Amino acid sequence: MNFLQTIGRTFLKFLATCGRLTIFAAVAVSHCVRPPFYPRIVLRQIIEIGFYSLPVIGLTTLFTGMVLVLQTYTGVSRFSAEGAVANVVVLAITRELAPVLAGLMIAGRVGASMAAEIGTMRVTEQIDALTTLSTNPMKYLVAPRILAGVIVLPPLVLIGDIIGVFGGYLVATYKLDFNPAGYIKSTYDFMQFMDVVSGLAKAAVFGFLITLMGCYHGYNSKGGAQGVGAATTNAVVSASILILCFNYILTELFFAGK
Amino acid sequence: MTDSTPKIKMTNLHKAFGPKVVLNGLDLEVGVGESVVIIGGSGTGKSVTLKSILGLLHPDSGEIEVDGESVVNINQRKRDKVNRKFGMLFQGGALFDSLPVWENVAFGLLAEKRCTRLEGKKIALQKLAQVGMPPEVGDLSPSELSGGMQKRVGLARAIAGDPEIIFFDEPTTGLDPIMADVINDLIVKCVREVGATALSITHDMASARKIADRIAMLYEGKIIWQGPASEIDNSGNPYVDQFINGHADGPIAMAVRA
Numbered sequence: 001m002n003f004l005q006t007i008g009r010t011f012l013k014f015l016a017t018c019g020r021l022t023i024f025a026a027v028a029v030s031h032c033v034r035p036p037f038y039p040r041i042v043l044r045q046i047i048e049i050g051f052y053s054l055p056v057i058g059l060t061t062l063f064t065g066m067v068l069v070l071q072t073y074t075g076v077s078r079f080s081a082e083g084a085v086a087n088v089v090v091l092a093i094t095r096e097l098a099p100v101l102a103g104l105m106i107a108g109r110v111g112a113s114m115a116a117e118i119g120t121m122r123v124t125e126q127i128d129a130l131t132t133l134s135t136n137p138m139k140y141l142v143a144p145r146i147l148a149g150v151i152v153l154p155p156l157v158l159i160g161d162i163i164g165v166f167g168g169y170l171v172a173t174y175k176l177d178f179n180p181a182g183y184i185k186s187t188y189d190f191m192q193f194m195d196v197v198s199g200l201a202k203a204a205v206f207g208f209l210i211t212l213m214g215c216y217h218g219y220n221s222k223g224g225a226q227g228v229g230a231a232t233t234n235a236v237v238s239a240s241i242l243i244l245c246f247n248y249i250l251t252e253l254f255f256a257g258k
Numbered sequence: 259m260t261d262s263t264p265k266i267k268m269t270n271l272h273k274a275f276g277p278k279v280v281l282n283g284l285d286l287e288v289g290v291g292e293s294v295v296i297i298g299g300s301g302t303g304k305s306v307t308l309k310s311i312l313g314l315l316h317p318d319s320g321e322i323e324v325d326g327e328s329v330v331n332i333n334q335r336k337r338d339k340v341n342r343k344f345g346m347l348f349q350g351g352a353l354f355d356s357l358p359v360w361e362n363v364a365f366g367l368l369a370e371k372r373c374t375r376l377e378g379k380k381i382a383l384q385k386l387a388q389v390g391m392p393p394e395v396g397d398l399s400p401s402e403l404s405g406g407m408q409k410r411v412g413l414a415r416a417i418a419g420d421p422e423i424i425f426f427d428e429p430t431t432g433l434d435p436i437m438a439d440v441i442n443d444l445i446v447k448c449v450r451e452v453g454a455t456a457l458s459i460t461h462d463m464a465s466a467r468k469i470a471d472r473i474a475m476l477y478e479g480k481i482i483w484q485g486p487a488s489e490i491d492n493s494g495n496p497y498v499d500q501f502i503n504g505h506a507d508g509p510i511a512m513a514v515r516a
């Protein structure tokens with residue numbers, strides 16, 4: 001009996017959280033499209049999220065592209081299909097690896113710091129102070145961050161695509177003795193517009209999820225430093241899981257029946 | 259009390275956090291241009307009272323009127339309008355640590371678009387001078403200031419928009435005696451010269467005597483005594499006598515066990 005009670009209670013709690021989160025997201029999005037806007041803060045967040053994440057994204061995708069070529073080569077050479085390496089690599093990077101890995105890295109970097117910053121503002125009453133100074137904290141703190149996340153992730157992932165493919169090219173030509181021109185040509189020939197676009201669309205969704213989780217957990221944190229710490233962890237974990245889960249859903253949507 | 263409508267009127271206010279009852283039928287009126295000080299032990303709900311008026315906390319039951327209009331359960335638009343009448347000094351300062359000091363002070367003015375950034379800075383430095391801060395401080399970050407300095411910046415921010423009603427949550431705590439007196443004078447000046455209505459919280463009886471027209475004592479969620487500041491020494495109320503004389507023995511039993 002107790003066991004069932006626990007399950008039921010947990011499930012109800014889960015539903016309540018989903019509801020709260022949905023309302024939070026809806027309010028935040030509605031503030032994104034209604035004035036007053038805060039372009040200065042959006043810009044600052046774009047630099048914070050985008051520019052400062054470039055090294056992390058570059059290194060992640062570079063090494064992923066490199067290792068991908070090695071493994072793919074091992075795999076396809078069993079069927080003497082070495083010519084397919086470039087094709088597989090560009091598809092895997094643009095469709096899946098660049099958006100997902102970039103999303104996860106940024107969830108760790110940006111989601112955590114957002115939750116910590118907003119959480120600290122909550123526990124030190126700065127969010128209350130905003131309200132008393134004619135400023136809606138959802139509009140001033142949350143909306144610009146979400147906007148910046150959605151704007152900045154696609155270009156970041158595009159850069160990641162390029163660096164990832166380039167990493168693959170390096171290993172293929174220097175280590176596996178592929179013909180440089182031939183590798184580039186087959187990369188280019190096999191790459192489809194939809195591969196890249198679907199990856200960028202995923203990136204925009206991930207940007208939304210990461211910033212939403214960072215803001216939501218920060219905004220609702222309570223109880224001093226410990227509460228802020230918990231908010232930070234929750235923001236990263238929930239954003240990461242949502243990214244992986246939405247990645248599957250979006251892939252189904254884009255490529256079902258293909 | 260005058261026959262005009264009071265600036266703030268709280269009737270039978272109740273507020274509990276879970277099982278913990280904080281406000282238990284609080285009644286208090288603050289007249290136009292009057293300075294009322296709430297005294298009471300630590301944790302008796304003084305800050306909660308102010309936050310309820312500001313709409314940061316929602317009372318469980320009871321009525322709060324500002325200028326004769328109910329402000330309980332009003333919509334966001336009305337709340338924004340009411341909050342423009344208020345200035346609030348938070349107990350912990352609650353300065354925005356992402357902004358320089360001057361922008362903290364001018365925040366409300368800039369948010370309401372009452373001046374340009376350049377004018378805002380000028381007004382901010384002027385308000386900082388009123389609380390005894392040199393202009394160089396304006397460009398520092400709040401985290402570079404001492405606790406007492408942060409308090410004074412918070413005070414400058416609270417009065418920067420020339421609000422009709424100002425709430426001071428422990429304005430002199432953490433200040434040296436001389437600066438405390440400067441701040442007392444400033445509060446008196448705001449009330450007497452600018453005609454603002456003030457509701458303050460303090461533990462500092464010297465400050466209370468100086469700034470209050472009327473003193474109210476909060477105990478166990480109710481106002482147990484109120485009267486003109488000059489009568490505080492002859493209140494005939496044993497709770498008040500114990501509090502203002504700071505005796506450990508008396509009807510207020512502190513929950514300490516040695």
Ligand SMILES: Nc1ncnc2c1ncn2[C@@H]1O[C@H](COP(=O)(O)OP(=O)(O)OP(=O)(O)O)[C@@H](O)[C@H]1O
Nearest residue numbers: 275278280298299300301302303304305306307349
């Ligand atoms: N957000 C909250 N959640 C739960 N309990 C709260 C919250 N805010 C205040 N309390 C509780 O309400 C009580 C009154 O708090 P309040 O901050 O009003 O005290 P206070 O009278 O201002 O005390 P002090 O003089 O120490 O500032 C405290 O016991 C506190 O634990």
Ligand SMILES: [Mg+2]
Nearest residue numbers: 304305349427
């Ligand atoms: Mg307090």
